[in-house]
Amino acid sequence: xxxxxxxxxxxxxxxxxxxxxxxxxxxxxxxxxxxxxxxxxxxxxxxxxxxxxxxxxxxxxxxxxxxxxxxxxxxxxxxxxxxxxxxxxxxxxxxxxxxxxxxxxxxxxxxxxxxxxxxxxxxxxxxxxxxxxxxxxxxxxxxxxxxxxxxxxxxxxxxxxxxxxxxxxxxxxxxxxxxxxxxxxxxxxxxxxxxxxxxxxxxxxxxxxxxxxxxxxxxxxxxxxxxxxxxxxxxxxxxxxxxxxxxxxxxxxxxxxxxxxxxxxxxxxxxxxxxxxxxxxxxxxxxxxxxxxxxxxxxxxxxxxxxxxxxxxxxxxxxxxxxxxxxxxxxxxxxxxxxxxxxxxxxxxxxxxxxxxxxxxxxxxxxxxxxxxxxxxxxxxxxxxxxxxxxxxxxxxxxxxxxxxxxxxxxxxxxxxxxxxxxxxxxxxxxxxxxxxxxxxxxxxxxxxxxxxxxxxxxxxxxxxxxxxxxxxxxxxxxxxxxxxxxxxxxxxxxxxxxxxxxxxxxxxxxxxxxxxxxxxxxxxxxxxxxxxxxxxxxxxxxxxxxxxxxxxxxxxxxxxxx
RNA sequence: GGCGGCAUAGCCAAGUGGUAAGGCAGGGGUCUGCAAAACCCCUAUCCUCAGUUCGAUUCUGAGUGCCGCCUCCA
Numbered sequence: 001x002x003x004x005x006x007x008x009x010x011x012x013x014x015x016x017x018x019x020x021x022x023x024x025x026x027x028x029x030x031x032x033x034x035x036x037x038x039x040x041x042x043x044x045x046x047x048x049x050x051x052x053x054x055x056x057x058x059x060x061x062x063x064x065x066x067x068x069x070x071x072x073x074x075x076x077x078x079x080x081x082x083x084x085x086x087x088x089x090x091x092x093x094x095x096x097x098x099x100x101x102x103x104x105x106x107x108x109x110x111x112x113x114x115x116x117x118x119x120x121x122x123x124x125x126x127x128x129x130x131x132x133x134x135x136x137x138x139x140x141x142x143x144x145x146x147x148x149x150x151x152x153x154x155x156x157x158x159x160x161x162x163x164x165x166x167x168x169x170x171x172x173x174x175x176x177x178x179x180x181x182x183x184x185x186x187x188x189x190x191x192x193x194x195x196x197x198x199x200x201x202x203x204x205x206x207x208x209x210x211x212x213x214x215x216x217x218x219x220x221x222x223x224x225x226x227x228x229x230x231x232x233x234x235x236x237x238x239x240x241x242x243x244x245x246x247x248x249x250x251x252x253x254x255x256x257x258x259x260x261x262x263x264x265x266x267x268x269x270x271x272x273x274x275x276x277x278x279x280x281x282x283x284x285x286x287x288x289x290x291x292x293x294x295x296x297x298x299x300x301x302x303x304x305x306x307x308x309x310x311x312x313x314x315x316x317x318x319x320x321x322x323x324x325x326x327x328x329x330x331x332x333x334x335x336x337x338x339x340x341x342x343x344x345x346x347x348x349x350x351x352x353x354x355x356x357x358x359x360x361x362x363x364x365x366x367x368x369x370x371x372x373x374x375x376x377x378x379x380x381x382x383x384x385x386x387x388x389x390x391x392x393x394x395x396x397x398x399x400x401x402x403x404x405x406x407x408x409x410x411x412x413x414x415x416x417x418x419x420x421x422x423x424x425x426x427x428x429x430x431x432x433x434x435x436x437x438x439x440x441x442x443x444x445x446x447x448x449x450x451x452x453x454x455x456x457x458x459x460x461x462x463x464x465x466x467x468x469x470x471x472x473x474x475x476x477x478x479x480x481x482x483x484x485x486x487x488x489x490x491x492x493x494x495x496x497x498x499x500x501x502x503x504x505x506x507x508x509x510x511x512x513x514x515x516x517x518x519x520x521x522x523x524x525x526x527x528x529x530x531x532x533x534x535x536x537x538x539x540x541x542x543x544x545x546x547x548x549x550x551x552x553x554x555x556x557x558x559x560x561x562x563x
Numbered sequence: 564g565g566c567g568g569c570a571u572a573g574c575c576a577a578g579u580g581g582u583a584a585g586g587c588a589g590g591g592g593u594c595u596g597c598a599a600a601a602c603c604c605c606u607a608u609c610c611u612c613a614g615u616u617c618g619a620u621u622c623u624g625a626g627u628g629c630c631g632c633c634u635c636c637a
Contacts, residue, residue: 011567028637029637030637031637032635032636037637038637039637040636040637041637042637043637044637045637047637048637072635073635074635153566156566156567156632156633157566157567158565158566158632158633159565159566161565162564162565162566162633205635226637227636227637228568228631228632228637229631229632229635229636229637230636230637231567231632232566232632232633233632233633233634234635234636256637257637258568258631258637259630259631259637260637261630261631264629264630265630266630266631266636267637268635268636268637269635269636270634270635270636295575295576295586296575296576297576297577299568300568300569300576301568301569301630301631302575303575307574307575307587308574308575308587310587311574311575311586311587311588312575312586312587313587314586314587314588315575315585315586315587318586318587319586321600350577356577356578358576358577358578358584358585358586359577359578359584359585361576361577361585361586362576362577362584362585362586363585364585365585365586366585372600372601372602373601373602413596413597416596418596418597421596421597422596422597422598425597425598429598434598434599435598435599436598436599436600437595437597437598437599437600438600438601439594439595439600439601
């Protein structure tokens, strides 16, 4: 089976043939580090992460390089506005990039070269371009001569004479031709600058990638990639420079990913319709976002909305739920092997066909059905999912206290002590877990994903058992902490059971109606000797607690205390 | 103005010259101490028109609509 990829340069899907197998060289354009990463970045790097995983599956040794553009106008403006150095600013956002992409399960590149670390190489490249007539120097500025490159426009399929020059941006009158672009620009007073034969200044954007590709991977690489918005002018300009610097073809395959759309419009900084990954992670687990980005083919646009990501959330949650079924983790009998193998084969066949993830994920659901039908094979689902970076963060670690509660419940249930069994079920629920009985009399627990009562962000659940637990089980305390606003609420099983509302949903709503009255952040219910009539709530802020005394669900007193 | 892409059920989304995967949501049922889960069943003449063909959603042409690039952008 041969991997086939769509090549922007040829406009066709073609078999992927490495230059020096089993090595594969891949350069992916990285981010300009002056802000947090947004959904568009996630989409791009999830796409290339998938490509890298599939290449690895093919048996290739992938050397993947991805740059950080850490010097440009936006970075300088942002740093000046915030009164800090460009270095401090870029270091912070490079760290943020690694944090966010790590959460998404992106396999790190082999190296992340920074533009500022390749100044000598860029200056050398520009000097060579001038020497060959591919570029010219006017008053401290160096321009690339587009007219000097016969094949200019081949990547983006553009005819230079047909472009609307200056349609949306003013053309610099000193250029020899409107399409010529800046390779080196002089710096203004107070801006970071590097010495060069053309005076102090800094490089234009398009040169860094060429210099870094040459320095880290060589003059001829297998794959060059990035978002579709980079095709023109960025990659076109890179290609033109590379061709003037070397006779090598630069990159064999150009791979570009599609956009994230919001209300049928491209998500972009300038439009302002973007969501940072931090925002999204506060509501959805990174794994859900990865699934969401993965399930649509990498070149197709993905429309982002609450509806589409909730849809993905539901699908992913169902798929992942079976991973908790330790009872289904048995070895697959020989008679069933064929069905699982067929799914695996179809999975890889789909990915080899220009990364057809939709069909690959269909196989995941097929395996899911097989697992339920035959009571085995969880390992196959885990293996295939992990091959595309899903399920990596499934810790599957159920807290000891939850395990104990579940074990106690099954004892009670078998003894038909249903009232106690139900109390234990509630207790497990308070800790953020759901318990399900299985057909054969067993059970399993899985984490439940709740939303914050205050802001609708994700919450982390925990359950604790006081020393006096047992008996009426009032000592069982569930706690939820919002990762968005920091809201904390806590309720004992006794309190929960004696609330007037009937359903859990109504009880939650009742807790909420009490809590919102006082406040903004944080808090928990806790039992008092007379908790039925006068429960107290403690609201927590960093560094202090505030105790809200409640009576008949109304706040009757407040007491702040230092922690 | 130039170039490119897309139009498939309520929503998301594959795919093939021979009458359409999968997911989500919805409806009905089986099972069940409770609660779930699971399982079964149901929901599309694939934007319009013309052409090629024995046969097109799939190929060709025209049209309509939407999107992207031609500015920084993943």
